[in-house]
Amino acid sequence: MEAKKRRFCEVVVPDVYGTKKRRLSSEPMLAPEPVGETQTELAMKTMKKYYDTQIGEITVPRLVLQTQVYALVSDRTQVDKELNELQRAGIIRMFKIPVSADEYSYCFMEDFHKIVDRIKAEIQNPENVSLLENFVEKVILQHSHVSITAQGLRNLMEDPECNILELVSMGFLVQVNDVYLFTVPGSAKVYAPARAVRTELMTMMNRQPFKEILLSRLEKKRLKKSRLGMLFHVHDMVGANILVRRQTTSGDLVAYHPQFKK
Numbered sequence: 001m002e003a004k005k006r007r008f009c010e011v012v013v014p015d016v017y018g019t020k021k022r023r024l025s026s027e028p029m030l031a032p033e034p035v036g037e038t039q040t041e042l043a044m045k046t047m048k049k050y051y052d053t054q055i056g057e058i059t060v061p062r063l064v065l066q067t068q069v070y071a072l073v074s075d076r077t078q079v080d081k082e083l084n085e086l087q088r089a090g091i092i093r094m095f096k097i098p099v100s101a102d103e104y105s106y107c108f109m110e111d112f113h114k115i116v117d118r119i120k121a122e123i124q125n126p127e128n129v130s131l132l133e134n135f136v137e138k139v140i141l142q143h144s145h146v147s148i149t150a151q152g153l154r155n156l157m158e159d160p161e162c163n164i165l166e167l168v169s170m171g172f173l174v175q176v177n178d179v180y181l182f183t184v185p186g187s188a189k190v191y192a193p194a195r196a197v198r199t200e201l202m203t204m205m206n207r208q209p210f211k212e213i214l215l216s217r218l219e220k221k222r223l224k225k226s227r228l229g230m231l232f233h234v235h236d237m238v239g240a241n242i243l244v245r246r247q248t249t250s251g252d253l254v255a256y257h258p259q260f261k262k
Contacts, residue, residue: 040082043072044092044106047235054229061115061184063095063105065194067239068232087144096146096181097191098174103240104146105191107184112140115185119170128166134159135167140182147179193226197233198242200225205243205256212255215245 047064066083073079083106086092090109097103116136123129139148139156153173154162164180167173171185200223205211219230226233234254237243244257 038082038085039073040069040079041086041091043069043079044108046072047232048108048111050229050232054232055227058118059186060189061107061186062111063107063184063187063190065097065190065236065239066104066106067237068235069106070239071235072239090141093140093144093182094146095183095187098176098181098183099191099195105187112184119185123170128163128170131163131166132170132172135172140172145182147176147181149179153180190228193228194233194236196225197223198237198240201233201237202242205254210255212253214248214250215252215254218254 044064047068048062051060051062069079069083070076083092083094087094092106092108093112095105095107097105113136116132120129120132123132134157138158139153143156148156150164153164154160164173168175168180171187172183173180174183175181204218204221205213215234218234221230223230223233234243234245238245238257241257242260243254246253246255
């Protein structure tokens with residue numbers, strides 16, 4: 001891919017009025033795109049930066065929500081294709097968000113391994129260190145699905161006595177009905193605020209005249225449910241087709257997506 005400068009958030013207004021226009025946000029410019037790096041990967045790296053600028057805590061995993069990538073890259077078919085390619089290349093891993101019917105997050109494997117190393121350093125029992133190492137080597141790196149059964153896990157681990165409850169306790173698995181979802185320790189610190197802020201932002205929107213507000217004004221409002229920053233959540237809600245950003249002479253306007261049922 002030819003290297004060229006891009007802005008952080010290129011957003012396409014839904015074709016509600018019959019003419020689709022590309023709009024550029026007021027966010028900073030990205031560095032020139034490295035050869036071979038896709039728009040999707042750049043979007044994910046952009047979203048990761050919010051954690052460092054807004055929080056900085058190592059216990060909060062640098063998860064990127066699929067909805068956020070959809071907000072930054074207009075072609076969702078392209079996003080899905082490139083996400084699959086990044087997964088096959090072992091650059092990222094997909095995780096299903098437990099409280100959502102069909103929503104996902106992604107973690108760069110580089111970050112995931114750092115989390116594993118941090119958890120291993122905190123473990124006192126050598127057997128549990130071996131358990132975690134085997135789990136990563138035989139399951140995480142070999143099994144790309146978002147969930148697994150208890151028997152499937154034991155088969156991959158080649159251990160009929162595999163201590164699944166310990167892996168749950170470490171934060172790498174969560175049980176949902178009769179299967180286990182793969183997850184990232186600390187992911188609730190991302191998922192819970194994202195879900196709560198959707199409700200909080202909709203309450204804000206409903207109080208505005210015509211249920212819309214300039215992004216510059218919205219960014220000045222303080223969120224009660226999250227420390228990740230307003231734009232982190234606006235991207236999530238734009239990608240989830242709850243909100244839309246429209247360009248006006250006064251700046252970007254945030255309103256409800258025409259297809260969203262309030």
